[in-house]
Amino acid sequence: MNSDLVIGVDLGGTNVKTGLVSNEGKILYQNKFPSNASGSRWEVIKQIELSARDAMEHAGGAEIRGVGVGSPGMVDDHGVVKGPPNFTDFDGIPLQAELERVFSLPVRVENDANAAAIAESRFGAGKPFPDFLFVIWGTGVGGGIIFHGRIFRGPTGGAGEIGHICIDYNGPPCNCGSRGCVEAYVGQRYLSQRAMAKLANHPDSKLLELVGGNLENIEPVYIAQAARAGDAFARDILIEAGTLLGVALGAVMNTMDLRVSIIGGGISASGEFVMDAIKKSVQEHVLKPSRPDIRVLPAKLGNNAGILGAAGLVL
Numbered sequence: 001m002n003s004d005l006v007i008g009v010d011l012g013g014t015n016v017k018t019g020l021v022s023n024e025g026k027i028l029y030q031n032k033f034p035s036n037a038s039g040s041r042w043e044v045i046k047q048i049e050l051s052a053r054d055a056m057e058h059a060g061g062a063e064i065r066g067v068g069v070g071s072p073g074m075v076d077d078h079g080v081v082k083g084p085p086n087f088t089d090f091d092g093i094p095l096q097a098e099l100e101r102v103f104s105l106p107v108r109v110e111n112d113a114n115a116a117a118i119a120e121s122r123f124g125a126g127k128p129f130p131d132f133l134f135v136i137w138g139t140g141v142g143g144g145i146i147f148h149g150r151i152f153r154g155p156t157g158g159a160g161e162i163g164h165i166c167i168d169y170n171g172p173p174c175n176c177g178s179r180g181c182v183e184a185y186v187g188q189r190y191l192s193q194r195a196m197a198k199l200a201n202h203p204d205s206k207l208l209e210l211v212g213g214n215l216e217n218i219e220p221v222y223i224a225q226a227a228r229a230g231d232a233f234a235r236d237i238l239i240e241a242g243t244l245l246g247v248a249l250g251a252v253m254n255t256m257d258l259r260v261s262i263i264g265g266g267i268s269a270s271g272e273f274v275m276d277a278i279k280k281s282v283q284e285h286v287l288k289p290s291r292p293d294i295r296v297l298p299a300k301l302g303n304n305a306g307i308l309g310a311a312g313l314v315l
């Protein structure tokens with residue numbers, strides 16, 4: 001009987017996904033419940049409990065060592081969740097203490113991007129590297145720094161927020177209240193807006209066909225689809241976005257003396273040319289001595305990173 005089983009909970013704005021995970025990082029069972037993010041804090045905690053208890057029932061009577069949770073928002077050293085976007089009543093919630101009370105098991109709560117970084121470090125593309133920058137490029141731009149084999153949290157758990165590195169102080173407004181953040185150029189919504197604005201000058205782009213001629217329907221998934229089909233305009237949009245992202249990555253890699261970036265999230269999976277654009281840009285923005293060693297690699301765990309990273313918190 002495998003005695004090293006844990007529960008990994010990936011709390012998102014739409015769903016809470018929970019897995020029963022072995023110590024080798026194998027997901028033995030997983031489920032998905034609505035997270036009720038627009039409900040009260042107690043409703044959200046109830047959904048986490050339901051989802052975790054369901055996973056526990058699949059342990060075949062084996063002992064569960066603990067429960068790890070990846071949560072949106074900033075998470076402090078005591079597992080208090082602060083300001084998670086898309087949740088109505090979940091600011092300042094002592095989630096770790098609440099869940100320890102509910103389960104009578106060790107519980108660890110960590111920011112979701114940090115949890116995904118831990119997952120790549122323990123079970124994914126980051127395994128060979130004790131130090132790397134992890135980036136999730138999707139709706140927003142999130143990140144986590146693995147330093148000497150551990151997550152670098154900073155004094156209050158807020159480290160790794162690479163999406164809000166400013167790449168132009170006169171740039172467009174970002175939803176964080178600042179200007180010119182890299183997220184305000186390459187985050188899903190902003191990227192679509194930029195494509196929309198430019199598409200008027202490229203009436204023969206396949207992208208226009210993919211969105212049924214309606215510019216309002218542009219989403220990165222269509223830009224990626226058009227790019228994969230060889231559309232030059234769509235490729236240029238993504239290459240430019242990769243180049244801009246590389247500027248921010250270069251800043252972190254210089255500051256932390258890192259050589260490796262691992263990129264996850266939907267947009268990064270658009271094709272090798274995007275990874276190449278990021279890498280080229282990083283190389284141009286780090287100091288010369290580190291340029292030959294720069295590596296920009298795709299994440300390996302995809303949608304399972306959330307569950308595996310949460311599990312990794314208690315393994």
Ligand SMILES: [Zn+2]
Nearest residue numbers: 164174176181
């Ligand atoms: Zn910002």
